[in-house]
Amino acid sequence: MTARYPMGLIETRDAIACGDRRARDVCDEALRAIETRDVELGAFLHVDAEGAGRDAERIDAVLARGERPGDLAGVPIAVKDVIVTRGLPTTCGSRILDGFIPPYDATVIARLRAAGAVLIGKTNCDEFAMGSSNENSAYRVARNPWDTTRVPGGSSGGSAVAVAANMCAASLGSDTGGSIRQPASLAGVVGLKPTYGRVSRYGLVAFASSLDQVGPFARAVRDVAELLTVIAGHDPLDSTSVDAPVPHYSHNLRTTLKGVRVGVPREYFVEGIDAEVERAVRGALGRLKDLGATIHDVSLPHTPYALGCYYLIATAEASSNLARYDGIRFGFRAARADGGALALREQYTATRERGFGDEVKRRIMLGTFALSSGYYDAYYLKAQKVRALIQRDFDAAFREVDVIATPTSPTAAWKLGAKVADPLQMYLADIYTVSCNLAGNCGVSVPCGFTSENLPIGLQILGPAFAEERILSVAHAYEQSEAWRTRVPPHPETA
Amino acid sequence: MTRADFEAVIGLEVHAQLLTASKLFCGCSTTFGAPPNHHTCPVCLGLPGALPVLSRRAVEFAIRLGLAVGCTIRKKNRFARKNYFYPDLPKGYQISQYEEPICEGGRLDVAGKVVRLRRIHMEEDAGKCVHDAAGSSVDLNRAGVPLLEIVSEPDLSTPEEAGVYLRALRDIVVYLGVCDGNMEEGSFRCDANVSVRRAGARELGTRAEIKNVNSFRFVEKAIAYEIARQVDVVLSGGSVVQETRLFDSDRGITQSMRGKEEAHDYRYFPDPDLLPLDIADASIDDVRRTLPELPAARRSRFLVEYGISEADAVVLTADRVVAEFFDVVMRAYAGDGRRAAGFLRTDWLRVANDRGAADVVARVPAAKIAQLLQMVDAGTISIAARREVFALLVDAGEGDPEAIVRERGLAQTSDAGAIEAAVDAVLSANPNEVAAYRAGKEKLLSFFVGQVMKATRGKANPAIVNDLVLKRLRS
Numbered sequence: 003m004t005a006r007y008p009m010g011l012i013e014t015r016d017a018i019a020c021g022d023r024r025a026r027d028v029c030d031e032a033l034r035a036i037e038t039r040d041v042e043l044g045a046f047l048h049v050d051a052e053g054a055g056r057d058a059e060r061i062d063a064v065l066a067r068g069e070r071p072g073d074l075a076g077v078p079i080a081v082k083d084v085i086v087t088r089g090l091p092t093t094c095g096s097r098i099l100d101g102f103i104p105p106y107d108a109t110v111i112a113r114l115r116a117a118g119a120v121l122i123g124k125t126n127c128d129e130f131a132m133g134s135s136n137e138n139s140a141y142r143v144a145r146n147p148w149d150t151t152r153v154p155g156g157s158s159g160g161s162a163v164a165v166a167a168n169m170c171a172a173s174l175g176s177d178t179g180g181s182i183r184q185p186a187s188l189a190g191v192v193g194l195k196p197t198y199g200r201v202s203r204y205g206l207v208a209f210a211s212s213l214d215q216v217g218p219f220a221r222a223v224r225d226v227a228e229l230l231t232v233i234a235g236h237d238p239l240d241s242t243s244v245d246a247p248v249p250h251y252s253h254n255l256r257t258t259l260k261g262v263r264v265g266v267p268r269e270y271f272v273e274g275i276d277a278e279v280e281r282a283v284r285g286a287l288g289r290l291k292d293l294g295a296t297i298h299d300v301s302l303p304h305t306p307y308a309l310g311c312y313y314l315i316a317t318a319e320a321s322s323n324l325a326r327y328d329g330i331r332f333g334f335r336a337a338r339a340d341g342g343a344l345a346l347r348e349q350y351t352a353t354r355e356r357g358f359g360d361e362v363k364r365r366i367m368l369g370t371f372a373l374s375s376g377y378y379d380a381y382y383l384k385a386q387k388v389r390a391l392i393q394r395d396f397d398a399a400f401r402e403v404d405v406i407a408t409p410t411s412p413t414a415a416w417k418l419g420a421k422v423a424d425p426l427q428m429y430l431a432d433i434y435t436v437s438c439n440l441a442g443n444c445g446v447s448v449p450c451g452f453t454s455e456n457l458p459i460g461l462q463i464l465g466p467a468f469a470e471e472r473i474l475s476v477a478h479a480y481e482q483s484e485a486w487r488t489r490v491p492p493h494p495e496t497a
Numbered sequence: 498m499t500r501a502d503f504e505a506v507i508g509l510e511v512h513a514q515l516l517t518a519s520k521l522f523c524g525c526s527t528t529f530g531a532p533p534n535h536h537t538c539p540v541c542l543g544l545p546g547a548l549p550v551l552s553r554r555a556v557e558f559a560i561r562l563g564l565a566v567g568c569t570i571r572k573k574n575r576f577a578r579k580n581y582f583y584p585d586l587p588k589g590y591q592i593s594q595y596e597e598p599i600c601e602g603g604r605l606d607v608a609g610k611v612v613r614l615r616r617i618h619m620e621e622d623a624g625k626c627v628h629d630a631a632g633s634s635v636d637l638n639r640a641g642v643p644l645l646e647i648v649s650e651p652d653l654s655t656p657e658e659a660g661v662y663l664r665a666l667r668d669i670v671v672y673l674g675v676c677d678g679n680m681e682e683g684s685f686r687c688d689a690n691v692s693v694r695r696a697g698a699r700e701l702g703t704r705a706e707i708k709n710v711n712s713f714r715f716v717e718k719a720i721a722y723e724i725a726r727q728v729d730v731v732l733s734g735g736s737v738v739q740e741t742r743l744f745d746s747d748r749g750i751t752q753s754m755r756g757k758e759e760a761h762d763y764r765y766f767p768d769p770d771l772l773p774l775d776i777a778d779a780s781i782d783d784v785r786r787t788l789p790e791l792p793a794a795r796r797s798r799f800l801v802e803y804g805i806s807e808a809d810a811v812v813l814t815a816d817r818v819v820a821e822f823f824d825v826v827m828r829a830y831a832g833d834g835r836r837a838a839g840f841l842r843t844d845w846l847r848v849a850n851d852r853g854a855a856d857v858v859a860r861v862p863a864a865k866i867a868q869l870l871q872m873v874d875a876g877t878i879s880i881a882a883r884r885e886v887f888a889l890l891v892d893a894g895e896g897d898p899e900a901i902v903r904e905r906g907l908a909q910t911s912d913a914g915a916i917e918a919a920v921d922a923v924l925s926a927n928p929n930e931v932a933a934y935r936a937g938k939e940k941l942l943s944f945f946v947g948q949v950m951k952a953t954r955g956k957a958n959p960a961i962v963n964d965l966v967l968k969r970l971r972s
Contacts, residue, residue, distance in 0.1 A: 086546040099545065108546055172736045205546040212769035240548050241771050319769055322578050325589020330635065343632075351583060373580070373764035382766060475686050 011077055011171040011225035012252065018061070018076035025065075025076030029058035029120050035169045036123070044144040045154075045163035047083050048091050049123035054078065057120045064118075073232055075118030080164040080173040083124040084131050085216065086205040087111050090121070095139040095157075096209050098357030099333040108205020108234045109240065110174060110216050112329040117232045121254035122170050125160030129359045130324065131181055131209040133157045134431040137422055138361045143145070147191060147491035148457055152415040155185030155431075159220070162189035165219045166491055172220040172229050176206055178213045179312050180410075180435025183447035184220055187410035187460025190449050190491070191228045192477065193219045195311040195435075197441035197467045199244035201230075202237030208323040210316035211242075213439040222487060223448060223478040227251035230470060246468055254471055255478040259293040262476060265403030270434060276413040282451030282459040283409045286480060290407065293479050298403050302395040305437065307388050309429060312436040314372050314385035321369030324362065329353030360369045364425065389440045398440045400466040405476050408434050410447040410460035434462060444470050448477040458486075498732060504696040505724040506704075507659050507689060508651035509716075511666060511969065512644045513676040514622065514677045515558045516683035517530045521621045521643035522549030522592065529682065533636040534626075535868040539879070541641035543587030548770050555643040556774065558675040560784045562645060563600030565673055565791055568617060570781050574599045575773045576619075580764045585624035588713075593620035593646075595765040599638070599774070604645075605649075605669075607662045612721040614651040620644050645675070647917045651690065656717040656724070663687060663716055668792055680712050689720050692737065693727045700793050702727070707751050709743045719744040731789050772958050795820055803827055803834030812842045818848070822863065829867035837870055844884045848891055860894040861887065876958050882907040913965070916949070919957065920965045923948040934970055942966065 008057040011030070017023040029466060033051050040046050061076040081087065084094045086104035088111075093099040107115070114121065128138035136144040136159025144159040147167040154163045158175025162185035165173050175182040177195035186193025194217045201216045208214060218229035231252060236245035266287060271280060291297055328350055329335035336352035338344055358366070370449060372381035399406060421428045438445040443466055450461035461480065465473040481487060502958045520527055523540035539547035563570050577595035598618035599836040605612045624640035627632055647666065653659045667685055670676040678685045692702035699797060707723055710716045722744075724731070727737045741760075767773075792814045799810040816818045823841055830837055845866070849857045869887060872878045878886065886901050902908050923945055924931055933970050934941045950957055 066551075086544075092545070094545070102545070104544065104546070106544070106547075177629070204548050207545040208770075210769075239550060241550050242548075242769075318766060322580050322590050322764070322766070325580060325582065326587060328582065328584075328589065330584055331542060331587065332544065346584065370764065373766055375762045375764070378764075378766070 009078075010222055011074070011220050012228055014171050015074060015077050018065070019071055021065070025058035025061040025120065026055065028076055029054050029078055029122070032122050032170050035167070039147075039167050039169060041224045043147055043163050043167055044142040045082055045125055045160040045167065045169060046080070047093060047095065047126050047139075047141055047160070050090055050121060053090070054120050054122045061118050061120070072116060072118030073228070074114060075111060077119050077172065078122040078126045078163060078170045079114060079119045079229075080122050080170040081111065081114075082127050082158050082161045082173070082175045084127060084176050084207045084209070085111060085174060086207065087121065087124065090124060092124065092207070094131070094272060095141060096362065097140045097334055097427045098327045098329075102333040106205065109202035109237045111205060113233050114174075116263030116452045118437070119232075125158070125164055125173060125175075126352060127160055127175075128157035128181075129362050130207070130320070130342060131157040131176055131178055131214075132320070132361050132365055134184060134428050135416075135418075135421065136185070137418065138359055140359055143418065146415045146457075148190060149415065149455065151417055152457070153188070153418055155188035155411070155415065157181040157185075158193075159185050159189075161219050162186055162191055162193065165189075165191045165221060170492075171227055172218060174216055174229075174233070175219055176209075176214055176216050176317060177439065178209050180432045180438050181447055182217045183220065183410050183435050183460070183462055184431065184437070186447040187449075187462070188415040188458065190458030190486075190489070191219055191221050192223050192446065192448050193217065194226050194230060194446040194474070195444060196230065196234060196470060196472070197444040198439075199242055200234050200246075200468065200470065202233075202235075202240040202243045203284075204237055204239040208319075210319040211323060211351070212319060213312075213316055215439075216376075217244050223446070223474055223481050224252050224255060225381055226446070226476045227255060227478075234470075244468075244497075251471055251474055255287035256475040257337045257479050257482055258477060259290060259295035259479050261273045262278075262295040262401040262405065264290050264295045264476070265298050265399055265406040266397070267302045267305065267406060267408060269302055269305040274289065274412050274430065275339060275409060275434070278453045279409050279411070279413060279459050283407070283461055283473065286450040287407060289483055290476070292334070293483055295476070298320075300399045300403055300406065302392075302399060302437065304388065304391045304395050308392055308437045308440060309433055310387045311388040311392065312432070312440055313368070313429060314381050314464055315389060315440070317365040318372045318382050318385075319369065321366045321373065323422070324366055327354065327357060329357070331356070345490070361425070377418045392437055393441045396437070396443055396466065404465075405469075405473055406464040408462045408464065410462040414453045414455075414459055438464050443467055444473060446473050448481055450480070450484070451486065452489070498695075499870040500728050500732070502696055503693045503721075503728045503731070505654055506651045506694065506701055507653040507655075507720060508690045509649045509653070509659060509662060510688040510690070511663070512686040513562075513647065513670050513678075515643040515645060515675055516677060517552055517554045517557055517558065517643055519552055519554075520641035521552050521555050521619065522641055525641065526756065527642050531638055533634070534638060536638045537640070541587065542637060543589075546576060550769075551771060551774070552643060553618060554778070557616060557784055559599045559641075559645055560776070560781055561673050561788060562581060562647070562670060562675055563603065563617055564781070564788055565669055565784055566603040566605055566614060568600035568603035568614060570597055571597060571601060572776045572778070573597065573773055574776070576768045576771045577765045578768045581761050583623065585637070585640065587624065587637060587640055591621060591623065592768055594618035597773075599650050599776075604664055605662060606663050607658060610652070610658065612652045612662050615648045615650050617647045618646055620646060651692075651785060658718040659689065659720050660713055660717045662760070663713055668815065670788060672792060674817075679907045681897050683711065686711065687716055689723075691720055691723045691727070693724055693731065703739050703740070705737065705751070707744055708741060708754065715744060715746050718749055719751055719867070722749060725850075726751065756945070789817060790818070799823070799834075803838070805834045805838040809835070809838040809842055812846070813838060816854055818858060819849065822854070822858050826870075827865040829863045830870050832870055832874055836874065840866075840870060840883070844887060848888070852891070857891060861890045865898055872898065872902070876960075877908055877910050878902055879909045879955060879959065881955060882909065907956075909956045909958050910953060911961055913961060916953065916957050916961055916965055919949050919952045920945075920962070920969055923952060924969055931970065942970075945970070
């Protein structure tokens with residue numbers, strides 16, 4: 003038996019709520035899909051079959067008593083392994099957190115549980131969310147379901163794959179410089195990075211605290227909107243979360259775009275962009291026009307500095323955030339070859355030497371340098387000034403247009419291993435996504451076509467802070483006007 | 498050049514642990530003495546994903562101290578991360594304030610000298626490492642406990658001045674209720690920056706920072722040692738190196754801990770987990786309204802308002818509970834302030850030091866103290882009897898002074914006839930002493946008075962006894 007394809011979030015929730023399906027059956031289908039497909043795809047680092055089954059049965063029991071289930075009752079959801087889950091391993095894709103079982107739930111997890119979601123497992127990712135291909139995972143290779151010789155994007159590669167390959171209804175990822183939108187684009191699903199402060203970061207293991215946000219993946223914009231409604235909102239445990247009302251995002255989606263002004267930044271269609279990607283994105287812009295939107299040329303003049311600015315600020319914060327992995331209180335601790343204890347300094351060194359992967363070490367060193375005495379002004383402080391200029395660019399642009407449309411990624415999914423030896427090439431994959439994080443704005447990636455090799459291409463819709471409703475509406479109107487969502491990755495069972 | 502050609506330049510950095518119920522960035526208790534790692538949570542353990550949330554109370558305490566010592570309160574201030582590795586520092590960084598501290602400027606008047614303050618900032622404490630035969634362990638109960646770091650300008654020039662400054666600062670934080678001021682338990686800690694230079698020189702010498710000084714006495718000893726050491730270095734043709742030194746209280750010396758080249762690069766940067774703190778004028782005013790009168794101001798007022806001596810005023814204002822009680826007693830008593838002060842600083846304080854001032858205040862309220870004072874003024878009881886009645890009131894925690902005097906027969910006799918009879922009896926029983934007195938041995942007066950008091954079992958009014966004895970001897 004195969005999973006009912008595709009497994010939508012709202013559709014599944016409603017089917018369970020009205021008694022058409024049992025949460026336990028939905029859960030079993032998801033578990034079976036994982037069992038069948040994940041050996042190859044590598045989307046999961048930990049599957050909680052037992053816990054998920056128990057949660058699903060509890061939902062069925064609640065429904066049987068005629069009680070009102072939550073907004074996600076019975077919906078199988080996967081969570082990126084950088085989000086802490088009480089009693090479930092949380093590794094961040096790193097050896098250094100091997101064996102770490104958090105004693106507490108992240109706020110987003112608590113909200114999922116309260117809404118009745120069934121946590122199916124923890125998804126693969128680049129170590130500490132540092133990467134754009136998922137190849138920096140210390141545990142396993144994640145593959146793109148559209149072509150398993152290719153990367154799924156990153157760092158939330160596993161969360162994108164889990165949704166793309168129908169192993170769950172929706173998932174959570176984290177986005178520091180594009181880590182939700184880019185894999186969504188490469189894996190052909192919808193992924194949203196909320197405004198900084200929209201979703202609590204409490205329990206999201208920090209990579210770069212001033213840039214990180216948790217956000218949803220699903221196959222449809224409406225499902226992304228529904229999941230966002232559950233996880234968004236003020237959290238007293240996160241001082242940077244904002245106390246602003248949370249609309250019911252999935253209720254206010256539009257299908258026409260009359261009067262919507264769409265900006266296209268001229269700096270984004272320059273060298274490095276793949277011709278097929280450009281063609282698909284230009285086609286999508288035409289479609290937006292057909293739907294009633296007006297297209298405007300806008301300028302984000304500081305775009306050329308965004309990547310450098312991002313890699314200074316993100317690495318500086320990371321160098322401090324990752325200092326706590328010292329092998330003393332949790333996770334991996336290096337020991338002598340004979341199993342004996344090491345002297346303190348040796349233990350720190352050996353633990354971090356063996357526990358962290360190359361990319362993480364590279365970023366810790368970059369960030370440490372940027373904050374060092376004598377270099378702080380030239381690097382960290384200057385990057386902060388550039389960040390303010392980039393924010394100003396967006397503020398100015400959003401005075402003229404309602405949303406900004408760009409490619410999500412300059413290319414479709416590349417071959418596994420193609421960029422591993424060249425970190426700079428890898429960093430360039432984030433060129434269209436990092437500015438949104440630096441500005442603290444929101445952005446969503448929605449499928450907008452395929453390459454000649456049947457690889458998905460994503461359209462990025464950016465909005466100002468707290469304009470999630472607006473960008474979701476544009477993405478939804480576009481999605482409904484096209485048939486891309488009916489295309490599914492090649493499936494071994496249906497092939 | 499000799500030692501006398503040098504002067505020392507001293508600045509102190511004091512860490513005062515705040516008396517808040519919870520830690521600076523989480524809800525864990527700050528109570529001392531719990532089993533190791535008992536008062537911990539994901540935040541103060543530095544678990545992955547946990548985030549700090551600032552305690553409003555700690556901010557209020559910082560403002561309270563800032564206002565009391567004349568600082569400017571920075572309306573926009575910020576927390577920064579101070580990065581370094583140590584097992585007792587769970588996050589690998591300490592959340593502190595760097596470029597934008599909550600308080601700037603300010604001053605303390607220390608024995609007629611103004612000591613300027615540079616800044617006061619908030620920060621979290623680290624945990625504690627415990628080393629024993631079984632190995633080393635870490636206790637994180639203290640990790641995240643709120644501290645204020647109070648940094649003086651290098652305006653002090655002797656160890657004694659440093660001691661006076663430190664005590665004055667301690668009195669203030671205790672008075673304000675922001676810190677218990679306990680140096681031995683580590684809730685009030687001091688690092689000293691010391692340098693020496695030719696007397697009158699403008700340039701500052703190279704300084705050493707002395708750490709691990711945990712009593713007022715040790716601060717003075719450590720600084721005195723360090724000044725002598727640095728002067729010796731210079732006199733012998735060497736130069737002082739910039740370093741951090743530890744005070745060894747057993748040997749009374751300071752020893753190098755780490756030099757300048759081993760100094761940490763703390764890589765301070767604004768903590769992205771905490772928003773810049775925006776303090777409204779209104780909340781500063783709220784704190785200002787609740788500030789108690791500080792010891793120095795209260796002392797001056799006591800001199801003027803109650804006419805008491807400087808020495809009494811110093812004693813009575815040292816403790817806030819005592820000082821406030823004295824005010825209440827004076828309102829109820831309305832008599833001579835010097836007499837009230839005399840009783841409070843002797844008999845009353847003796848008991849209060851024993852049982853705690855707050856307890857004594859609760860057991861014997863000001864109205865009863867006023868009654869006791871008035872009874873002595875009226876000659877109804879002797880000072881000795883007052884002491885006795887007061888002791889009874891404290892022990893019982895209740896009771897009416899007049900009733901006690903009555904029941905115990907403690908009222909003193911002012912009846913001249915009865916006293917006269919006793920005086921006559923004493924004089925006729927001691928003819929030799931009377932003769933000696935009259936021959937010029939006037940010291941014997943107190944002997945006769947004592948005998949009369951003994952004969953009347955202490956109830957005679959001593960002033961009247963004195964008068965009568967003199968009268969009889971001279972007749």
